Amino acid sequence: MWTQQQRTRLAIEEKLLQKYMPDFKFYDRTQNTYIAGIVNGPQVTQDYTVMIPLPLDFPFSKPKVYIIRPEILRLFGGQATVNSLSTSHDFHTLENGPNGVVQICYLSIGTPRSPASKRFSWPGYGLWPTNSIF
Secondary structure, three states, rough: OOOOHHHHHHHHHHHHHHHOOOEEEOOOOOOEEEEEEEOOOOOOOEEEEEEEEOOOOOOOOOOOEEEEEOOEEEEOOOEEEOOOHEEEEEOOOOOOOOHHHHEEEOOOOOOOOOHEEOOOOOOOOOOEEEOOOO
């Protein structure tokens, strides 16, 4: 369960998401809270679903960011996958998440541990929030 302080912080985060990233929503506000939404970018023709599970000690630790759809991300040429690279400096990915989904690095804009103040900086696929303020 979230403490009162955490619930207050989550309410602020949700208002920021509604205002600046309306394609992103909060889910399961009790214990396994996560944020999910659709992103795309200028270099891609496909939408990607991003999931941000909030750690139990949020906001004191940085949330992880996963691409959950499509589950398999193909590299140029279609033979290899970003998933098979796991941690990759070139693709700005970290160790794979649950079920092998890709975890991406992201650039913080604003407060360091605020999901609502993140811009997804993922040069490997050129993804940004659909309705980003940045």
